Amino acid sequence: MKKVVIIGAFANGYNLLQGQTVKTKIIADEIEKKYGSKQVGRIDTYGTLNHIICLFKCVLAFFRYNNIIMMPGINGLKIFGPWLDLWNKIFHRRLHYIVIGGWLDNCLDDNPKLERALHNFYEIYVETQTMRTALQKRGFSNISILPNCKNLKILKKDDLNYTYAEPYRLVTFSRVTPLKGIEDISRIVTEINQENGRRVFELDIYGQVDVKDTDWFYKFSNNYHITEKTSFIKYKGFIPFDKSVEILSGYFSLIFPTRYYTEGIPGTIIDAYAAGIPVISAKWESFADVVDDGITGMGFEFENWEELKNLLLNIANNPKIVYHKKLACLKRAKDFLPYEVISQINLKETRNL
Numbered sequence: 001m002k003k004v005v006i007i008g009a010f011a012n013g014y015n016l017l018q019g020q021t022v023k024t025k026i027i028a029d030e031i032e033k034k035y036g037s038k039q040v041g042r043i044d045t046y047g048t049l050n051h052i053i054c055l056f057k058c059v060l061a062f063f064r065y066n067n068i069i070m071m072p073g074i075n076g077l078k079i080f081g082p083w084l085d086l087w088n089k090i091f092h093r094r095l096h097y098i099v100i101g102g103w104l105d106n107c108l109d110d111n112p113k114l115e116r117a118l119h120n121f122y123e124i125y126v127e128t129q130t131m132r133t134a135l136q137k138r139g140f141s142n143i144s145i146l147p148n149c150k151n152l153k154i155l156k157k158d159d160l161n162y163t164y165a166e167p168y169r170l171v172t173f174s175r176v177t178p179l180k181g182i183e184d185i186s187r188i189v190t191e192i193n194q195e196n197g198r199r200v201f202e203l204d205i206y207g208q209v210d211v212k213d214t215d216w217f218y219k220f221s222n223n224y225h226i227t228e229k230t231s232f233i234k235y236k237g238f239i240p241f242d243k244s245v246e247i248l249s250g251y252f253s254l255i256f257p258t259r260y261y262t263e264g265i266p267g268t269i270i271d272a273y274a275a276g277i278p279v280i281s282a283k284w285e286s287f288a289d290v291v292d293d294g295i296t297g298m299g300f301e302f303e304n305w306e307e308l309k310n311l312l313l314n315i316a317n318n319p320k321i322v323y324h325k326k327l328a329c330l331k332r333a334k335d336f337l338p339y340e341v342i343s344q345i346n347l348k349e350t351r352n353l
Contacts, residue, residue: 181257
């Protein structure tokens with residue numbers, strides 16, 4: 001028997017940089033480092049048509065692997081959760097579910113079959129204490145915390161950048177979609193600059209544009225003139241994960257105005273911490289699990305754009321409140337290194353079968 005198979009959206013053959021795919025690959029790579037590639041299998045669930053093939057591969061995996069880890073998105077979970085539970089009644093392997101994001105509790109409201117299946121899993125690993133508490137209220141006793149992680153080279157404190165002046169450079173580093181608050185922060189930066197008659201802030205936007213949002217992005221680009229060299233709002237495309245610290249370290253602050261209330265631990269905040277830049281963020285459901293308000297960043301009430309605007313104006317008048325948080329960010333980044341996280345996954349040893 002081999003050690004473990006990982007079922008998730010690896011998106012092999014695609015240059016996909018969304019959070020689910022990135023985390024799936026990081027977890028798989030780190031497990032391979034620990035146990036060797038010959039002991040680790042991968043089943044790629046990316047693509048709707050691929051699901052049927054994957055279901056067959058999952059059945060074969062019960063014959064070959066001691067541990068089965070699934071990391072699906074919300075649609076895949078509804079399929080693979082009950083399917084793996086069904087076959088495990090025969091094979092009795094150790095089933096693990098590593099949750100990506102913070103939506104699981106809400107998802108179970110309308111899926112009693114899925115909820116029953118997940119109760120039978122050996123362990124469910126959620127990203128935050130907020131999620132753990134919510135699932136425990138449902139009667140789950142198999143919940144552990146496994147933070148999001150990234151294999152980043154944390155900036156040295158001697159390399160921190162303290163030489164900022166107007167215009168203060170803000171950056172978003174996520175999927176480019178309306179639900180990440182991209183247009184909201186663009187509007188607020190525009191208002192502040194226009195009302196003050198100068199460039200108080202500049203905003204750079206990094207990340208992949210969701211295919212379904214291409215029409216929105218075209219209109220957004222025109223409205224805010226982001227393709228023009230003179231614009232104080234620019235779209236900078238996307239960058240490889242191993243370049244994130246290098247690029248982000250030159251910014252004043254990461255801005256995270258998400259409209260997703262059920263975010264888990266956003267990878268973009270881990271990138272910011274490793275680069276030594278504090279976070280200005282909406283207070284989503286698990287905000288307090290990730291951002292130490294007043295220490296590694298500053299929060300504003302979810303979707304309260306007036307509060308965000310006032311927060312930015314206060315920061316512009318007193319930029320030292322951002323500078324003083326930089327060392328705390330570097331320290332917090334260490335909590336999200338993959339080797340620290342992977343050790344918390346309780347895999348069954350092959351010799352026990």
